[in-house]
Amino acid sequence: MSRPVALLLLLLAPLQALAVETMRIAMGDSQGEVRVSGRGLSFGPDTEDARFSPLSQDGVTVRRRGSRLELNGAPVIGNAVRFRAGADSDDAGVPGSSPLRAGDMQVRGDVVVRLYKDGLQLINVIPLEDYLTAVLGSEMPVSFPPEALKAQAVAARTYALQKKLETYGSPFHMGSSVLHQVYGGVNREDPRTRAAVEATRGEVLTYELAPIEAYFHASCGGRTETGQDALQRDLPYLQAVDCPCGRLPASRWSATVSDSELRAALGQSTEGFRVTSRTPTQRVNRVATSGGASLDGAAFRRKLGYTKLKSLEFDVERTSGGWHFNGRGYGHGAGLCQWGAKALADEGLSYRDILLHYYPGTELQQLY
Structure with missing residues (x-):
């Protein structure tokens, strides 16, 4: 069995057990104190099979004291604590559906606060499809045609899963800034982005059975750039292709x-x-x-x-x-051009046609 296929099977192991694929997204760092709040707040260790204990209040303060964590002044065992809103302890392993606020972000799923360098790090453990709903609202205008939003959903899902494979076993898979995919939490969700995510649920782009590095950018100016010239990534599916965005x-x-x-x-x-x-x-x-x-x-x-x-x-x-x-153009120019996707969708192309135009030689597959 090839390494990409073996890793992909390993990636999907939690899906079979939990019926949900999750991502770990670094939300940011804190100097030494952070406030976490949410309705029906509970906490537990940072493990997928953790049992969560309910808190008597909807907000807590996590502080770093030397090399340990404190929760409302009480010491916590371990170097990380995981919070969940609106979930009973019997629901262990399934991210809560109610939003949490940690620092200046409101997110779905769980929030992990861990010791990191001289301060604290916040990590959002979130179902992939919920994550994508917020990513689309952060990365592409929600007024774009549905087929363009669907193309962006597949590209973002593929990019996320490829990063998860690349960083498997690490404390987090990606950040929340433009260096990876912009992720603004609950405030960036929209009914149109959720519809695009649901319409393409589980669909990814692959090359030789592995999820591709599905880079994207705002506008290429009329012709995309090769992966080698744009990103020093010599990938067969990141080639220069013509794009209608040059007319915009x-x-x-x-x-x-x-x-x-x-x-x-x-x-x-x-x-x-x-x-x-x-x-x-x-x-x-x-x-x-x-x-x-x-x-x-x-x-x-x-x-x-x-x-x-x-x-x-x-x-x-x-x-x-x-x-x-x-x-x-706007951006590095490799892969999916977002304004070009809009133009192609306006011309009547489907999201599948759009994706295969910008990532030639790839296959669209139903992963789950």
């Missing part, structure tokens, strides 16, 4: 960077820069600064800021006291 106003942007901003981002000795190479899709591959440094395009964009330089497909000209950029 949302794919165009401009920005101005002053000389002082450039120096602050790239170094005090920098007075300017020039593009030295581009990828076949005309995205910036490398730049050279006047101070003698050579940077790859991704590093250049990161230093100037992702919201300032929305993509690496840009032209630039020198202005009085600064630099003016005219660009196309």
